[in-house]
Amino acid sequence: MAVSQLIGAKIHRREDPRLITGHGRYTDDLPHQGVVHMSVARSPHAHARIRSIGVEAAKKAPGVLAVFTAADFKDVIGGPATFPVAPVFAPNKQTNPPRYPIAAKEVCYQGEPVAVVIAENRGQAADGAQLVDVDYELLPAVMDIEEAAKPGSPKVHSDQPDNIAWDATYVPWEATDEAFKTADVVIKERILQQRLSPNPMEPRAVMAEYESFDKRMTMWMSTQNPHWIRLFVSGALGMGEHALRVVSHDVGGGFGSKISPYPEDYLVPATAKLLGKAVKYTETRTEAMQNAYAGRGQIFDVEVAAKKDGTLLGMRVTQLLDAGAYIGTFGAFQTCACLMAGGAYHWKAISSRSLAVLTNKITTDPYRGAGRPEATHVAERMMDLLAVELDMDPVELRRKNFIREEEFPFTQNFGLVIDSGDYEKAMDKALKIVGYDELRKKQKEQRKQGKLVGIGLSTWIELCGLGPGAVTGPATGGVVLSESAQVKIHPAGGVSVYVGTHNHGQGNDTTHAQIVADTLGVPIESIDIRHGDTNEGPGFGYGTYGSRSLAVGGIAILRSCGKVIDKGKKVAAHLLEAAEEDIVFDHGKFHVKGAPDKSKALGEVAFAAYGQLPAGVEQGLEAVAYFEPPNFVWPFGTHICVVEVDPETGAVDMQKYVAVDDCGNVINPMIVAGQLHGGIAQGIAQALFEEMVYDEESGQLKSATFLDYAMLTANEMPEIQLDNTVTPSPTNELGVKGIGEAGTIASTAAVINAICDALSPLGIKHVDMPATPDRLWELMRRARGASNGNGKEARR
Amino acid sequence: MKHKVATTVNGHRQEHEVEPRLLLVHYLRDVVGLTGTHIGCDTSQCGACTILVDGKAVKSCTMFAVQAEGKKLTTIEGMATDGELHPLQQAFWDEHGLQCGYCTPGFIMAAAYLLEQNPNPTEDEIRRGLEGNLCRCTGYVNIVKSVQSAAKAMGGAIAKPAGRPAVTAGGE
8 A cells, every 4th residue: 555655664753853852842841921820739638627728828928819719619610521430331339429629628638629829930829829728627538448348437528428439240250150160270369459650751731821802711731632621621611612722732641640630620721711811730740649640559359260271260350449539530441450351361251340449549540551451460460370279381371271363353251352363473472582491491490599580471462442432432421432533635735634642652643644654645744743732623532542542543544544535536537537436546646547657646636626626526635534443452462571589688680571562563663662661661660669658547648759659760670672473453454453551561460470480489479569679578588487387378 | 039140051141030949940941941851850850850060960950040150051952053963862863762752851961961971881881870860651771772872873972062162171
């Protein structure tokens, strides 16, 4: 199809020149005449009743223009678009506490807004916020999810019946009775997924300006999906989408934390309206760590039934999920862990249940991978635990149970149809690269010398490219996650493309331009890809998350190009004096079938398209297309990690990391590798370092700065060896799958499996994340104590 | 209450009256209007605000603007001149050393100082040299590659960022 053959090529990113020279357009970078600054006075308590709010001192502070509390917003912000919540798939029960951007009577997490202070500069606004005097009556902070789920627990919201956010059983336990009755072995494990702070490097920022005469609002902000924000904020402010423009130019990372709306997304435009001034809010890092929607925060209780020969029979999995103080707008998506916990394998039956519990902490919501890293961790940990139980090589256990290449499309236990795959091929390639057999031989020798060396596999699969209407419709409350694109060919041949996805580091501007260049046969330099402005392009864009920008957004672009070509044929037929059905488009040129010498270039046809045309042919050469994917796409691969644990200190030395991944056809290999690097790094960081730590008594976040929350630096990052296999997806014309979350989905299990393998000579079976040196040291100490006969159980 | 501060930023003299508590990074962004220098934390861990102060890499959130009196400052905007990218900028572009790009200016400035101190660093020296800067997107893989590639392109020579006069003996 390609004339320029840019698909599959390493093309330099077109967004980079401005970013490497300091000319990015991140929200806080935008100059704005007369802008004033908002600071938020926040609850220092996890749970308290508000007796009174004193604002007089703040109002008198230098530079302060206004102080607003909940009462001031009640006529400005309201209605169902204020923090909408996507329903859980088939909930048995749901307590969904109503949420308002600013607390009036009760605060339910540390950081919840109680007042906003607007001042001439940010320092003055912050000073003013310090002077807001709130009288709180402390209430018990509900922090532990198991305790919170019990009847009679103190309540997260005093006006709600209980703390059960949802309780959804997908397949009842009876369905796995047979599998468990007939099993030779049954293993059980409790697997933790600690709470994580997403930490994109750019904290969130929102700026809004209201033009009172035109009744038009513009918001500039750091978001992954400006159209959703426009829908929510315009609804809550009662102004209609036509009157609100949301602009999101450069965004410094999202990782899921910039999908759902935040209190400031409502408070800033509302304040701009109340004051008649442009208002800006930029959060500090500590505000970001306290208030950004957190990731994970789950406990999985898992049972697996199998035959002696390793044949998998049944799985029972309960996801106990920490929903936080309010259910996240897309928080329910995390339940997909329950549907994916079977991984890449055949099972007779799987039962699963998701029990989400409210706590006095910030909300959890999708964070890179959202449910799928958790599912992979469950599946891959259980495989290794079973391998230990059966004394089988973990590779052979996987090989025995893999869904085989010839079985695709394969309907898994929850009715989801896996499009394509060749799991064994990817695994074998990874085994070869890492030198698996040699490593195992060497490991035997090393163990004799007392070395704690471990090899861990993660043969991950993923569902992404959100998503088909049949599944996403019910999960979002009726909105289907399709994607839109508009392609315009201007009279002189320039091409403008407007996409509904968003680019916050994924390189979509480049990847999308490659697709357009090849499809239209025009030089990439003549193409402008635009995202992040709701006043441009199609009526709605669905944004970027769930590894969808290529597998869904890319196809919308491809189809828009197709429509433009179809229209071009009508014009070319007129120019070439032939019938439309005889016109062929090839390599950027239209010609009559069988006569390629006499052709009209797309640019010539574009020029003609805006001139005089035969009756019945409209002017213009542009088209909009929406693509609703018929299915998810299902990338997969094998990651193998080799570690050595220091028996004295518990420090983990990561000696090798090999990843063989398959995301179908590759548009830009450089970008794919980059996505994997970053994703793997985030997974390694979860496995080894990161954790949000709260004081269980007061509910204070103790890890609220980069001093206290262990981010991975260049110094800790091991060398990663990447390779791939290519199994195209049959669900879209490009044969592509997603790769944005793959690294994070795959890597925690590879690392933890390697650590567990390393510690297995001590009788340690399972290690929870983060596998910090002190945790491992304590585990080893207890294990040695146990082997000395003191009988204390050695695990965790 | 305001204090006068005079600096040279990317070769241009700047004079302003500022509050004594104003951080250098806020001065550069909000007063001088150079927003390429970013803020990623409150505690001087992330390095997004790294600039050169008299040729040395400094996290500009660790200084007050008034402490920069008389200093020569180089920000990311001063690294390229006349459309010619600094070798480090070119290398970050070539090697896909950035994704969201927010931390990138800080990395480039930190790397510029690193290469000035050590024109032929080993991979390990690069990793240790950049551990004061955080990136959430790249896993540092291609950042390290970018610095290696820039070092090679610069032929082990000490590159002077454009727009900044060469450091004189004694480091001014």
